[in-house]
Amino acid sequence: MGVITDNLPGVLEPLPGGSVLVTAVDQLINWSRSNSLWPLTFGTSCCAIEMMMATGAARHDMARFGAEVARPSPRQADLLVIAGTIVKRMAPRLRTLYEQMAEPRYVMATGSCAICGGPFMYHSYTTIRGADEIIPVDVYVPGCPPRPEAFFYGLLTLQKMIREGESIRHPGERRRPVLAALPEGMTLDDIRKEMQDLLSHDANVNMTEAAAEGAHYSAELKDF
Amino acid sequence: MEAPNLIAAVQALQPDATVRAQSDRPTLIVPAHALVALATRLRDDPALRFDLLETHTAVDWLDEDRLELLYLLTSVPLGHHLTLSVSVDRDAPVVPTLCKVYPIAEWLEREAYDMFGILYDDHPDLRRLFLEDDWVGFPLRKDYEDDFMLERPE
Amino acid sequence: MSVHVSTLQARISGESTASSPLSTEEYFVNMGPQHPSTHGVLRLVLRLDGETVREVVPVLGYIHRGIEKMGEHGNYRQFVHLVDRMDYLSALANNWAVTMVVEKAAKMETNDRIQAIRTLVCELQRIQSHQLWWGVFGMDLGAFTPFFYGLRDREQICDIFEKTIGARLTMNYIQPGGVMYDIHPDFVKDVKAFLTYFKSKMPEYDALMTENVIIQERLRGIGKLSAERAIALGATGPVLRASGVAHDLRKSEPYGLYSQVDFDVPVGTTGDCWDRYWVRMEEMRQSVRIVEQLIDNIPEGKTFLVKPAAKIKVPAGVHYSHVETARGVLGVLLVSNGKDAPYRIHCRTPNFNNLWCIGEMATGGRIGDLVATLSSIDIVVPDIDR
Numbered sequence: 001m002g003v004i005t006d007n008l009p010g011v012l013e014p015l016p017g018g019s020v021l022v023t024a025v026d027q028l029i030n031w032s033r034s035n036s037l038w039p040l041t042f043g044t045s046c047c048a049i050e051m052m053m054a055t056g057a058a059r060h061d062m063a064r065f066g067a068e069v070a071r072p073s074p075r076q077a078d079l080l081v082i083a084g085t086i087v088k089r090m091a092p093r094l095r096t097l098y099e100q101m102a103e104p105r106y107v108m109a110t111g112s113c114a115i116c117g118g119p120f121m122y123h124s125y126t127t128i129r130g131a132d133e134i135i136p137v138d139v140y141v142p143g144c145p146p147r148p149e150a151f152f153y154g155l156l157t158l159q160k161m162i163r164e165g166e167s168i169r170h171p172g173e174r175r176r177p178v179l180a181a182l183p184e185g186m187t188l189d190d191i192r193k194e195m196q197d198l199l200s201h202d203a204n205v206n207m208t209e210a211a212a213e214g215a216h217y218s219a220e221l222k223d224f
Numbered sequence: 225m226e227a228p229n230l231i232a233a234v235q236a237l238q239p240d241a242t243v244r245a246q247s248d249r250p251t252l253i254v255p256a257h258a259l260v261a262l263a264t265r266l267r268d269d270p271a272l273r274f275d276l277l278e279t280h281t282a283v284d285w286l287d288e289d290r291l292e293l294l295y296l297l298t299s300v301p302l303g304h305h306l307t308l309s310v311s312v313d314r315d316a317p318v319v320p321t322l323c324k325v326y327p328i329a330e331w332l333e334r335e336a337y338d339m340f341g342i343l344y345d346d347h348p349d350l351r352r353l354f355l356e357d358d359w360v361g362f363p364l365r366k367d368y369e370d371d372f373m374l375e376r377p378e
Numbered sequence: 379m380s381v382h383v384s385t386l387q388a389r390i391s392g393e394s395t396a397s398s399p400l401s402t403e404e405y406f407v408n409m410g411p412q413h414p415s416t417h418g419v420l421r422l423v424l425r426l427d428g429e430t431v432r433e434v435v436p437v438l439g440y441i442h443r444g445i446e447k448m449g450e451h452g453n454y455r456q457f458v459h460l461v462d463r464m465d466y467l468s469a470l471a472n473n474w475a476v477t478m479v480v481e482k483a484a485k486m487e488t489n490d491r492i493q494a495i496r497t498l499v500c501e502l503q504r505i506q507s508h509q510l511w512w513g514v515f516g517m518d519l520g521a522f523t524p525f526f527y528g529l530r531d532r533e534q535i536c537d538i539f540e541k542t543i544g545a546r547l548t549m550n551y552i553q554p555g556g557v558m559y560d561i562h563p564d565f566v567k568d569v570k571a572f573l574t575y576f577k578s579k580m581p582e583y584d585a586l587m588t589e590n591v592i593i594q595e596r597l598r599g600i601g602k603l604s605a606e607r608a609i610a611l612g613a614t615g616p617v618l619r620a621s622g623v624a625h626d627l628r629k630s631e632p633y634g635l636y637s638q639v640d641f642d643v644p645v646g647t648t649g650d651c652w653d654r655y656w657v658r659m660e661e662m663r664q665s666v667r668i669v670e671q672l673i674d675n676i677p678e679g680k681t682f683l684v685k686p687a688a689k690i691k692v693p694a695g696v697h698y699s700h701v702e703t704a705r706g707v708l709g710v711l712l713v714s715n716g717k718d719a720p721y722r723i724h725c726r727t728p729n730f731n732n733l734w735c736i737g738e739m740a741t742g743g744r745i746g747d748l749v750a751t752l753s754s755i756d757i758v759v760p761d762i763d764r
Binding site (some may be wrong): 124 | 331354355363368370372373374375376
């Protein structure tokens, strides 16, 4: 944070009606911050490829959300996207990277590995079970790896969080981890129904047959 | 070269080599002290020409108290394969290095040291490959214990 | 007998070997583990004399997840999905390597339809992998446009995979006993459309990079690797073929339907960065040829020959199979004791061996060429570390 934002609340507070002014400044700063996130080019494994497809490819372009200026140096970046597994040897380096970033800094954990260790949770002697054991995480994006659309949903959630949840007077209050939540008024059943429609429409899957097959399959799995 | 001829040809070079049962490729058990000389001859013999060390790793036979080292050799020009098997004591696993015959062995042997604690005599740069230098234990041994590791619940 | 065990600190604090009166004081630079040109979390400790690279010491383990240990605690099907995450750009070939060793050892049957589908999807993924490499290679050389071109065309194959397999990257598709699902009804149509599209785009690739004088000047003569050293260092795949050795498992030990299709193995002459570039470009064309020959001739038949939940038991012994991925030979060594889980499973990954050629290629060159050389090897770091 620069000199102006640091001093602004203090200067304005004694004035009558100052709080209104400060809130407006908050909104303006949060709006501009949320639309100019500079991600750090950091990827450890598979999720990095999907992130590359999301940021650089022609179909999914992160520039539309004001977050295309990927920086290789943590000192110039304010968004750390943990794309991939974090292992014991990498953990101190990740912590260093995070500490080198200037405030305000945001962290997105994309993919199962960065959330909880994912497929490498059990019987692995090195995999850290979730990046939030090392650094605070703001948004979790599930998937193995998440699709570019999921990644964008996580980014939009983060932007919303910055716009609504942050106050330059109380910077500490921001640290509320959120899952990329369901949109208002939507339930899991709606999503299931939509997926079924898509499947039967796009992939010509007969859902009744598939459900019967699935039941058969899970019955067989019990023998395992 | 077909497998029976190949085994006969190698046994002509190393008479005390025995055939390892239960292997899909021709596999010979050789004593550790003969490894370097045999590998050199396998590489240089014009009828064999095993010029590629495809991979090298170890197996921990805990019940039999030994480590089995497997060297998978391939001949790129002649297209045949051979596996060498060397057994060493679990408590004092020392074998000669193959670095001078196959340069890639330098890193394959470092991996085997890292995972199984096999000590390669005369290795130019023997240290851990994947884990930190101060790591305790050798993870791929069957009796490796680690408080950090989680068992999958049934 | 005592064997000395060294440390990283001891390794990089050696005496200076500067001999020429023109050489300056040597110093060390850490490249990685967080570096945009190392394609992941690879760390290279460089000993430099001015801009000249004197020594490259790769330091590994920043993504070592212990896949081999985890393999011992699950059954064979569970191991297939772990190898997806090793070389994620050749996930299908990785699946196939495990599947092949299990099928061969357990004497499981397949049919021509299964093999045709496996061959087709693996070749499509080889194209996909080379497209991504092409884009990133351009970016590493300082050109941003190839990245867009490569990824634009890669999306087309992603769509084809998504319809049939349901995933874009980590496939888990080729399983012991068959393939997870039959191909989508649109598969043949989509692949043909893609081939027509891609063949019209290849001249664009050539115009942008291959025929570009700057690129040629930049790549010719740097990062040389002789054929003898390439074999001695265990290099495989395009790295070995660029050095002039026509070693391709698809030709020398054909698996799948590779014995029934007609294709060439491109080889280079000098083993420099340009040869590696050219070999990969040519491989894309050859993969297109393979797909063209197979796409109209997929035999009829079932796509899964065993019950999905059936336990697979592999007879005791040592089993080994290898396949040719986009980066080289991926071998799976399986040691079984007759149970339904492997006693020991080891992956011989192409990138592990290819990486060590960097010392040979880059030493004596300039630090600016190191990035081009590293990128021309086309490494995937989780495949090295496993």
